[in-house]
Amino acid sequence: MKFASEFRDPAAARALLSAIARKADEIGATRANPVHIMEICGGHTHSIFRYGLDKLIHEGVEFIHGPGCPVCVLPMARVDECVEIAETPGVIFTTFGDAMRVPGHRKSLLQAKSGGADIRMVYSPLDALELARRNPGREVVFFGLGFETTTPSTALSIQAAAREGLNNFSVFCNHITVPEPIRALLGDPDMMLDGFIGPGHVSMVIGIHPYDFIARDFGKPIVVAGFEPTDLLQSVLMVLTQVAEGRAAVENQYARVVPEHGNPVSLAAIADVYEARPSFEWRGLGEIDASGLRIRPRYAAFDAEEKFGIGYATGRRNVPEVEGCACGAVMIGKLKPTQCPQFGNGCTPEMPLGALMVSSEGACAAYWQYAGAREAMA
Amino acid sequence: MKFASEFRDPAAARALLSAIARKADEIGATRANPVHIMEICGGHTHSIFRYGLDKLIHEGVEFIHGPGCPVCVLPMARVDECVEIAETPGVIFTTFGDAMRVPGHRKSLLQAKSGGADIRMVYSPLDALELARRNPGREVVFFGLGFETTTPSTALSIQAAAREGLNNFSVFCNHITVPEPIRALLGDPDMMLDGFIGPGHVSMVIGIHPYDFIARDFGKPIVVAGFEPTDLLQSVLMVLTQVAEGRAAVENQYARVVPEHGNPVSLAAIADVYEARPSFEWRGLGEIDASGLRIRPRYAAFDAEEKFGIGYATGRRNVPEVEGCACGAVMIGKLKPTQCPQFGNGCTPEMPLGALMVSSEGACAAYWQYAGAREAMA
Amino acid sequence: MALRDTHVTMAHGGGGRAMRDLIDEVFTSVFQPPGMEDQARLMEASLQQPGARLAFTTDSFVVTPLEFPGGDIGTLAICGTVNDLAVGGARPLWLSAAFIIEEGCEIALLRRIVASMAAEAARAGIRIVTGDTKVVERGKGDGVFITTAGVGVIPPGLDLGARHIQPGDVVIVNGVLGDHGATILAARGDLALSVDLNSDCAGLGHLMQAALTAAPDLRAARDCTRGGLASALNELAAEAGVAIELDETRLPLRPEVVGLCELLGLDPLYLANEGRLVLFCPPDQAGGLVAALRSLPHGEGACIIGKTLPAPAGRVTLRTAFGGARLVDMLIGEQLPRIC
Amino acid sequence: MALRDTHVTMAHGGGGRAMRDLIDEVFTSVFQPPGMEDQARLMEASLQQPGARLAFTTDSFVVTPLEFPGGDIGTLAICGTVNDLAVGGARPLWLSAAFIIEEGCEIALLRRIVASMAAEAARAGIRIVTGDTKVVERGKGDGVFITTAGVGVIPPGLDLGARHIQPGDVVIVNGVLGDHGATILAARGDLALSVDLNSDCAGLGHLMQAALTAAPDLRAARDCTRGGLASALNELAAEAGVAIELDETRLPLRPEVVGLCELLGLDPLYLANEGRLVLFCPPDQAGGLVAALRSLPHGEGACIIGKTLPAPAGRVTLRTAFGGARLVDMLIGEQLPRIC
Amino acid sequence: MCLGIPGKITAITDAARLMAMADVSGVRREVNVACITGDDPSALIGQWALIHVGFAMSLIDEDEAAKTLEALRDLGEAQETLNQMAASDKALAAGVET
Amino acid sequence: MCLGIPGKITAITDAARLMAMADVSGVRREVNVACITGDDPSALIGQWALIHVGFAMSLIDEDEAAKTLEALRDLGEAQETLNQMAASDKALAAGVET
Ligand code: SF4
Ligand code: SF4
Ligand SMILES: [Mg+2]
Ligand SMILES: [Mg+2]
Ligand SMILES: [Mg+2]
Ligand SMILES: [Mg+2]
Ligand SMILES: [Mg+2]
Ligand SMILES: [Mg+2]
Ligand SMILES: [Mg+2]
Numbered sequence A, B: 001m002k003f004a005s006e007f008r009d010p011a012a013a014r015a016l017l018s019a020i021a022r023k024a025d026e027i028g029a030t031r032a033n034p035v036h037i038m039e040i041c042g043g044h045t046h047s048i049f050r051y052g053l054d055k056l057i058h059e060g061v062e063f064i065h066g067p068g069c070p071v072c073v074l075p076m077a078r079v080d081e082c083v084e085i086a087e088t089p090g091v092i093f094t095t096f097g098d099a100m101r102v103p104g105h106r107k108s109l110l111q112a113k114s115g116g117a118d119i120r121m122v123y124s125p126l127d128a129l130e131l132a133r134r135n136p137g138r139e140v141v142f143f144g145l146g147f148e149t150t151t152p153s154t155a156l157s158i159q160a161a162a163r164e165g166l167n168n169f170s171v172f173c174n175h176i177t178v179p180e181p182i183r184a185l186l187g188d189p190d191m192m193l194d195g196f197i198g199p200g201h202v203s204m205v206i207g208i209h210p211y212d213f214i215a216r217d218f219g220k221p222i223v224v225a226g227f228e229p230t231d232l233l234q235s236v237l238m239v240l241t242q243v244a245e246g247r248a249a250v251e252n253q254y255a256r257v258v259p260e261h262g263n264p265v266s267l268a269a270i271a272d273v274y275e276a277r278p279s280f281e282w283r284g285l286g287e288i289d290a291s292g293l294r295i296r297p298r299y300a301a302f303d304a305e306e307k308f309g310i311g312y313a314t315g316r317r318n319v320p321e322v323e324g325c326a327c328g329a330v331m332i333g334k335l336k337p338t339q340c341p342q343f344g345n346g347c348t349p350e351m352p353l354g355a356l357m358v359s360s361e362g363a364c365a366a367y368w369q370y371a372g373a374r375e376a377m378a
Numbered sequence C, D: 001m002a003l004r005d006t007h008v009t010m011a012h013g014g015g016g017r018a019m020r021d022l023i024d025e026v027f028t029s030v031f032q033p034p035g036m037e038d039q040a041r042l043m044e045a046s047l048q049q050p051g052a053r054l055a056f057t058t059d060s061f062v063v064t065p066l067e068f069p070g071g072d073i074g075t076l077a078i079c080g081t082v083n084d085l086a087v088g089g090a091r092p093l094w095l096s097a098a099f100i101i102e103e104g105c106e107i108a109l110l111r112r113i114v115a116s117m118a119a120e121a122a123r124a125g126i127r128i129v130t131g132d133t134k135v136v137e138r139g140k141g142d143g144v145f146i147t148t149a150g151v152g153v154i155p156p157g158l159d160l161g162a163r164h165i166q167p168g169d170v171v172i173v174n175g176v177l178g179d180h181g182a183t184i185l186a187a188r189g190d191l192a193l194s195v196d197l198n199s200d201c202a203g204l205g206h207l208m209q210a211a212l213t214a215a216p217d218l219r220a221a222r223d224c225t226r227g228g229l230a231s232a233l234n235e236l237a238a239e240a241g242v243a244i245e246l247d248e249t250r251l252p253l254r255p256e257v258v259g260l261c262e263l264l265g266l267d268p269l270y271l272a273n274e275g276r277l278v279l280f281c282p283p284d285q286a287g288g289l290v291a292a293l294r295s296l297p298h299g300e301g302a303c304i305i306g307k308t309l310p311a312p313a314g315r316v317t318l319r320t321a322f323g324g325a326r327l328v329d330m331l332i333g334e335q336l337p338r339i340c
Numbered sequence E, F: 001m002c003l004g005i006p007g008k009i010t011a012i013t014d015a016a017r018l019m020a021m022a023d024v025s026g027v028r029r030e031v032n033v034a035c036i037t038g039d040d041p042s043a044l045i046g047q048w049a050l051i052h053v054g055f056a057m058s059l060i061d062e063d064e065a066a067k068t069l070e071a072l073r074d075l076g077e078a079q080e081t082l083n084q085m086a087a088s089d090k091a092l093a094a095g096v097e098t
């Protein structure tokens, strides 16, 4: 697979691991006193575990799994709203597969489907659009979920629906943005991060400069990284190099995909369709200013929040999270998944309590699936 | 079963058969020169075969199976219209089971159901009404089929729907009446009938006097009969007695159920809801004046013909019957079912060509099922 | 314990842990201890006797509603296959059970069905030794379908079958006809009828054993399921090359079944049964056979209903109370309630 | 001839003549000549050998679409049960086949499916000896479901099974993984993907026979169907009480399967197969076993993919290309396409 | 046509809508009794009616039923007499005492 | 988050709607190319793009890819040298000729 397998070369990975080890020794990083590097993106968490990088890397480098999984940071109340819309007679509710198993208070979308709601997994919002064209008598709602990577796809789909005059297509917008929660994390006095691996596919849309504040205001290195194993290791090396050199800069390891200033078409579509909400709730992080998007009034005809009177702006935002769930602490790296009292007991991938156990990008699920599950239980 | 089993008494039946034999001999009826008695009603045809009366009765008495099965006399075009309504998105089409297998030109209702149309068998128009109440988002159409016996039930149902203000219930009215086709038959110069067995349940509604013209104008005896075997045999005896005595009168064998003047509530409901069509097409008999009913304009909101623009009044009444099908000749007693070239070849109950093979009241199906099928084929 | 869901989701059919939990908790826990492999490995001395034969049969069970007076789909799935084995003279030994479950099916319902199956299997003295579960999307199933296959052993020398039926044989049933069909029709609710009837659903292996003892020259037996007595007799008459004549006055029918049929224009001879055998034996053994059946559960209503005649081959007729005769053909299509 | 309908209606399930016509024309005409009774009566000398055992298994088959590149539901229904018999060391002998048909199903489709079954049965050298058909209302089925049960004979002395697996055994598969699952995902059409892949669906009795000859100490074999290789290995590791370690660089995967998985965020180890065995044997017999498999149809891609370790019991891991290791757990629920 | 069967009215289930319970050999079904109700629906309880498609269409006249049965009985007796006469005719013809 | 995979654009399927066929290891899917199309959509044919949820989000810069790979190669070589040095250090320490 071109542009992918080349970056999975074992020899290159070994060389990177050696170089990382030398750099870590140089800094004086040890198991007891490690360098903490947060990979913001769940995709990176997934790669780390899939390739076993956490076990191969020098013990003085510790990965902190950040809040970059849009499914994991979704509060239960949002799932409840999805279920409510999906159970409305006449609705075809479409979603990415990731969101199907996330527990709401009453039920997950998977359970709602088993109860008779017409919920369909799609690969793309374009498929939802096509369903709307083919089912003129039904309202097709697409669950717009994801960071800046995914936001352009729903923006372009809404623009297309508007051009075609489709009146039975709407998006239930729960898109969120990456920089704001990072700013919030960095403001937390408990936080002991030494550097960041930046989400490459977000920067493919927004470029690398939205992270300037990390280096400039907080003095932390950040390297925007690709998702193959050598991409990740090279980025770790780049972070360590900055640490060793006492620098803090925004660097781009993933230049083959990430343009410095992002993608202008995507940015224009986002700006046309969406605007920032004053504030948005993140599971484990609470309310964060300007961290969520909503559909602009000019596209209200495609806004499921408007059509159904259900959603973030409708006042039903306070549903307490499950008790005993440490998702919040795990999300910001304060606890390892295995330190959550629910891990493997009340909370397993078959019957997840917290969202971190649901998405395969969630830290808990990744731990369970690829690494520590059975050790933790043994 | 009270009021039923008493009239199935074998000793009484034997006595009646002997009396009939004596009376037939008295008249001089023989196999070569029989008395022709038409049982108008398909229910009587059914009883004759179910109890084997045709084999037990004196060979000088020949039953001619009349046009009194509402399913059998339904032209194919009516079935096509039913299918068209049933296949309209959103419609729940309800019908008595009898009508499900009748072939239309394209398909039967059973085939339309297998193709995805929402067609449901009900026992009563009341059940269709209940479906309409429970499915406010769907249009529930009831196929109103049948003679005067059944007409009051749909009339009362339409009145109930009107009282309740149900706006998703309608009747596709194909009700027909008994006296008019009898008049038509009697006008046929080929017809050699010596007397009639009258449909008891029709007279339960309309009384016995609508048949006065048969005795008065055509000089033929008619006995309104019940459906149990001794009812039928007793009625035959009563017809033969009139023949023997050279009389022609309307007599009531079925006085336990049939009031001389019928049922006033039923008659009022019919008069309120329905009016005669100028003319109606009968399979095998062609157009007969004033032989069909339609819903009066005041109940247009419950008239499927109005709601769908489909039906007798909409101009699509000329669909040719299947070629080689002798239904018409069998219906008026000119041919025995086994004399139809299709009987048992192109036409069997599994794959009926003509409607007489579909309804278990049809003469051909009755022959097939209870009597002559295998002989005919052997 | 691992199974916390109350309703089946697609996850329970995915081949993974959710499916394993469902199978472990709902299915194998009640059935025989599962082998470690996805195949049962079995042997029985009787099967290795020279001249013994293996009997093998299968049926899928689909019924609405899944639970009804007198049983549920699980009872049917066991009894149906046990009976298909037994009527051929086989001693039923082992059953397989495969479930096709519709997404959304209540797990408590599955547990009840499986418990019925276990109880019925115990009554019949057979073991359910292998199974399977699949889950289909909502709207692509109907709660649950069950397919059972059964293996039994026919002892050396025993050969029941329609082709052994002779003209002059006596036709016997083990009880009233049509209870199951009438019960299901009413239980479905769409005709808004209610009636105090129970399905006749029952395993009849014990009746067959008794019949073989009481009537050493038993010719054939058949269970009268879908299509009723009429369809079973038509098949038997055709296979045997004889005519069958039933005596209307002897047909055992409950008044409620007759009432339901009169109301809907149905013929009870075509109503389904799930615990009714029709047996053929020489006239001199008929009395003993009826007596033997009557002494056993589900045989109390046994009686003679007719006889076979040399010709015309394949023809079934009914002699009515006053001597008329009518043809009793196979069921054409479905029996549809008739109104006019 | 009697069957003039083009689509199945409820009449075809009613137990009467329409059903009989459907069965006669579509089903029994292609399968083995039906016995006169609703049970097959069978015997085989090998089954009466002292020490021989009977193997019995069942599976229901549900798949959308019913026809797909490389096979159809009929092929699956034969191969799946043949393979479940074969992997236990049984020689497959007889199959039952029960059909649950949705009202409206095209009869021509049924004919094609049944023809596939007949062809596949001939290839596998087995006979379909008994069957059943039911018809369910539209919206209560999905075209057609097929349940097969299979009976085979395990020769005296042969005992394959997970509990015989030893630490140090070699893990072998007979070819590339995930083709069936990937083919079905694409064929379903709702993800709008197209790919030139065929299902791996195949009967593998011949491979098992060859394996038993080439590796006399073959421990166990399993077909990797729903839940893929990963789920089969997890079950085997747990039953055997060993750990299994796979070597990522040895896993045979087609680029198209990898591409589909990358696109949808799936793991090919969990994709279904319908013609893939995983076999366990001592290291000294592995070379011969692989060579024997490679010489046969459906075995050309055979290769070693890993080994067993003494502990931790029940654990399956994958060693990655650069030495990392990850747990390969059982599939959790369904594999859902992952996007974010 | 027009399948009808006698049923006994056992209860009034909804006087406003004129619905009652009918019993046909133990099979119960709610039927409309508009066609047979006079001033007081409850007077129907215990009466027999002819049931057709969920409607009680006509009250059954027990006297008329009895009359019909009586006629049948009379005919049967007459027939019996005729049979005996025929038998004695035959016997006479055969020269045997009856 | 944000699963993305390189795919090759093989054809323009609907120029008006900016739809093209992408090929990922033999898996074909129609994708929207609005984000990567300049003046002439057909110029995309043969190019590689990062595919995400049915959209081609970014053209892949082959030069940058080559540069990254080169850097990895350089690092590998440097590592090799270091390894050899380490080995010779060890050998020296053990008093053995390299
Ligand atoms: S184990 Fe479950 S409850 Fe605990 S942090 Fe992880 S997802 Fe949340
Ligand atoms: S056999 Fe068929 S075609 Fe001929 S008259 Fe009877 S119903 Fe009509
Ligand atoms: Mg069977
Ligand atoms: Mg059976
Ligand atoms: Mg049977
Ligand atoms: Mg299975
Ligand atoms: Mg359903
Ligand atoms: Mg199996
Ligand atoms: Mg299997």
Ligand SMILES: [Mg+2]
Pocket: C038, D083, D084, D222, D223, D224, D225
């Ligand atoms: Mg298997």
Ligand SMILES: [Mg+2]
Pocket: C058, C059, C060, D038, D131, D132, D133
């Ligand atoms: Mg069967």
Ligand SMILES: [Mg+2]
Pocket: C139, C140, D138, D139, D140, D141, D142, D143
């Ligand atoms: Mg369907």
